Amino acid sequence: xxxxxxxxxxxxxxxxxxxxxxxxxxxxxxxxxxxxxxxxxxxxxxxxxxxxxxxxxxxxxxxxxxxxxxxxxxxxxxxxxxxxxxxxxxxxxxxxxxxxxxxxxxxxxxxxxxxxxxxxxxxxxxxxxxxxxxxxxxxxxxxxxxxxxxxxxxxxxxxxxxxxxxxxxxxxxxxxxxxxxxxxxxxxxxxxxxxxxxxxxxxxxxxxxxxxxxxxxxxxxxxxxxxxxxxxxxxxxxxxxxxxxxxxxxxxxxxxxxxxxxxxxxxxxxxxxxxxxxxxxxxxxxxxxxxxxxxxxxxxxxxxxxxxxxxxxxxxxxxxxxxxxxxxxxxxxxxxxxxxxxx
Amino acid sequence: xxxxxxxxxxxxxxxxxxxxxxxxxxxxxxxxxxxxxxxxxxxxxxxxxxxxxxxxxxxxxxxxxxxxxxxxxxxxxxxxxxxxxxxxxxxxxxxxxxxxxxxxxxxxxxxxxxxxxxxxxxxxxxxxxxxxxxxxxxxxxxxxxxxxxxxxxxxxxxxxxxxxxxxxxxxxxxxxxxxxxxxxxxxxxxxxxxxxxxxxxxxxxxxxxxxxxxxxxxxxxxxxxxxxxxxxxxxxxxxxxxxxxxxxxxxxxxxxxxxxxxxxxxxxxxxxxxxxxxxxxxxxxxxxxxxxxxxxxxxxxxxxxxxxxxxxxxxxxxxxxx
Numbered sequence: 218x219x220x221x222x223x224x225x226x227x228x229x230x231x232x233x234x235x236x237x238x239x240x241x242x243x244x245x246x247x248x249x250x251x252x253x254x255x256x257x258x259x260x261x262x263x264x265x266x267x268x269x270x271x272x273x274x275x276x277x278x279x280x281x282x283x284x285x286x287x288x289x290x291x292x293x294x295x296x297x298x299x300x301x302x303x304x305x306x307x308x309x310x311x312x313x314x315x316x317x318x319x320x321x322x323x324x325x326x327x328x329x330x331x332x333x334x335x336x337x338x339x340x341x342x343x344x345x346x347x348x349x350x351x352x353x354x355x356x357x358x359x360x361x362x363x364x365x366x367x368x369x370x371x372x373x374x375x376x377x378x379x380x381x382x383x384x385x386x387x388x389x390x391x392x393x394x395x396x397x398x399x400x401x402x403x404x405x406x407x408x409x410x411x412x413x414x415x416x417x418x419x420x421x422x423x424x425x426x427x428x429x430x431x432x433x434x435x436x437x438x439x440x441x442x443x444x445x446x447x448x449x450x451x452x453x454x455x456x457x458x459x460x461x462x463x464x465x466x467x468x469x470x471x472x473x474x475x476x477x478x479x480x481x482x483x484x485x486x487x488x489x490x491x492x493x494x495x496x497x498x499x500x501x502x503x504x505x506x507x508x509x510x511x512x513x514x515x516x517x518x519x520x521x522x523x524x525x526x527x528x529x530x531x532x533x534x535x536x537x538x539x540x541x542x543x544x545x546x547x548x549x550x551x552x553x554x555x556x557x558x559x560x
Numbered sequence: 561x562x563x564x565x566x567x568x569x570x571x572x573x574x575x576x577x578x579x580x581x582x583x584x585x586x587x588x589x590x591x592x593x594x595x596x597x598x599x600x601x602x603x604x605x606x607x608x609x610x611x612x613x614x615x616x617x618x619x620x621x622x623x624x625x626x627x628x629x630x631x632x633x634x635x636x637x638x639x640x641x642x643x644x645x646x647x648x649x650x651x652x653x654x655x656x657x658x659x660x661x662x663x664x665x666x667x668x669x670x671x672x673x674x675x676x677x678x679x680x681x682x683x684x685x686x687x688x689x690x691x692x693x694x695x696x697x698x699x700x701x702x703x704x705x706x707x708x709x710x711x712x713x714x715x716x717x718x719x720x721x722x723x724x725x726x727x728x729x730x731x732x733x734x735x736x737x738x739x740x741x742x743x744x745x746x747x748x749x750x751x752x753x754x755x756x757x758x759x760x761x762x763x764x765x766x767x768x769x770x771x772x773x774x775x776x777x778x779x780x781x782x783x784x785x786x787x788x789x790x791x792x793x794x795x796x797x798x799x800x801x802x803x804x805x806x807x808x809x810x811x812x813x814x815x816x817x818x819x820x821x822x823x824x825x826x827x828x829x830x831x832x833x834x835x836x837x838x839x840x841x842x843x844x845x846x847x848x849x850x851x852x853x854x855x856x857x858x859x860x861x862x863x864x865x866x867x868x869x870x871x872x873x874x875x876x877x878x879x880x881x882x
Contacts (some may be wrong), residue, residue, distance in 0.1 A: 274596045379619075452843075454840060454841045454842065454843045455843070456841055456843075457840075457841050497819065513842075514837070514841045514842045514843075515841060516808070516809065516837055516841045517806075517808050517841075518809060518810040528871035554806060555806055556803040556806070557806065558796070558797065558800065558806060559796075559806055559808070560792075560793065560796065560836065560840035560841070
């Protein structure tokens with residue numbers, strides 16, 4: 218296949234490093250190759266990720282390993298119902314001298330070097346926190362102590378528990394749309410991986426496990442630059458443009474595209490969403506995947522590989538079908554790719 | 561036909577040419593113009609019967625019947641209607657002009673006993689230039705009879721409504737045969753249509769590769785870039801149909817794993833998908849055509865169609881693991 222138009226071979230070197238990164242993370246998080254691949258894509262597309270999955274499937278481990286390989290600082294916040302934006306920005310406490318002190322909170326503590334910010338259980342936090350997070354994700358800035366703090370290398374990972382729904386605040390559509398990907402993390406299916414995770418003592422101590430991962434394989438400071446280069450190097454052909462638009466139409470008006478799902482009224486299913494921002498994210502992700510696969514062109518497989526994670530959470534269904542969202546959106550994505558002809 | 565010229569009952573009338581006419585036209589031919597009346601039987605008519613009189617008017621050469629002087633269908637008397645008048649021009653064996661007039665009358669006379677009635681004479685006119693000649697269809701007498709007895713000879717009301725005449729049996733065999741033939745044609749057409757549309761028992765196994773090959777051979781410009789891309793697309797659609805979904809390059813190993821009969825073509829199929837990628841997504845159709853020339857593309861389609869004919873492209877060919 219085509220060689221990447223990359224005269225000094227910098228992108229190729231970066232690709233090797235990205236694959237090293239995948240392998241390193243894959244050694245300590247077993248059976249999650251797809252999730253790791255998607256996170257790699259997100260890292261090189263500079264997009265924020267919402268992880269969704271069961272409890273104890275390795276989401277935090279994965280993110281800690283990822284943060285370690287990227288380098289830079291890592292901060293983690295637990296979402297609780299009484300968490301307020303000020304709790305993220307400020308650390309208010311009583312000092313050793315007995316006087317009240319206000320220090321920089323988790324967000325500011327690490328300064329501009331903060332590269333991975335992990336928001337655990339984001340749906341337990343209040344809408345005020347969501348709003349602040351929205352700004353952090355969109356602009357990578359926070360106002361505190363009367364000035365603006367900028368985080369040029371920041372990538373936000375959030376995690377949502379999908380088991381419990383009590384005492385939670387559903388993320389508003391605008392917040393979900395700002396996430397680059399929404400990745401489902403499930404327990405590994407592979408027998409060997411499951412056996413190792415359960416019986417191998419190596420996987421029992423997370424701290425030791427993470428220490429196995431080599432530090433700073435990829436430099437967080439260069440990621441923005443690499444990401445830009447990837448986006449500029451890999452062109453989109455007319456055929457892939459036409460295919461993407463056809464996919465978009467199929468998702469927005471599945472009934473006209475001839476998609477039929479059992480037990481669903483297709484003309485009423487999709488209420489909105491599949492925003493232009495979402496589609497641009499899709500192409501961004503597809504370009505990174507093409508690059509990771511060593512290709513200099515986008516092919517439909519790239520779109521298909523990232524489509525559910527990038528697009529599914531941006532499609533809003535009729536309330537009747539919202540309760541079955543997970544199943545329906547997966548079917549809808551699959552049906553769209555099974556229906557829209559390519560090339 | 562209730563009468564004919566040969567019937568003995570037919571009365572032959574001849575009216576002589578008018579003397580005045582002879583005096584007026586010195587150069588007239590020897591034989592005189594005249595009217596022959598051919599009438600049906602002259603008795604046994606009931607109220608409502610129609611009577612057809614045929615008058616043959618023979619004229620001298622150069623003369624013609626004055627159409628405006630012909631009688632029009634009309635009530636002639638209170639009991640007699642002229643229902644219809646047909647005029648048929650002819651030529652006599654000697655070349656003279658001749659007209660055959662058919663006058664259809666209907667009688668409404670209700671006699672109490674048999675009674676002779678007269679159909680009045682009908683005047684006609686003939687012309688030759690400004691010259692004019694009058695002719696007459698003679699009057700004709702017939703006997704009309706009552707429908708019923710004057711005094712009832714049997715018990716019962718003679719005015720009572722008589723039973724209807726039994727309908728005449730209508731021959732249906734011909735129509736029944738026609739209907740059967742039409743039904744057979746309709747059924748045959750339906751079968752042909754079902755076969756053409758692949759309905760029901762005709763559904764059978766679709767042959768996407770054979771279809772694609774047929775369409776590819778019809779492409780006029782396979783060697784040109786556009787034709788080549790069309791051919792690639794045709795084969796893609798065939799793969800899509802065979803796989804039951806859109807088949808991408810990355811899906812090919814799985815597709816082939818389910819279809820061991822295609823293993824022999826695996827390399828060519830891979831090359832096809834690579835070429836298609838380069839052509840469509842790499843925007844380099846020339847490179848693709850170098851990798852997989854149009855002839856090789858047709859060849860691949862032919863081989864795939866051959867495997868398909870043997871049933872090797874369906875998923876049913878998978879050998880179950882022991």
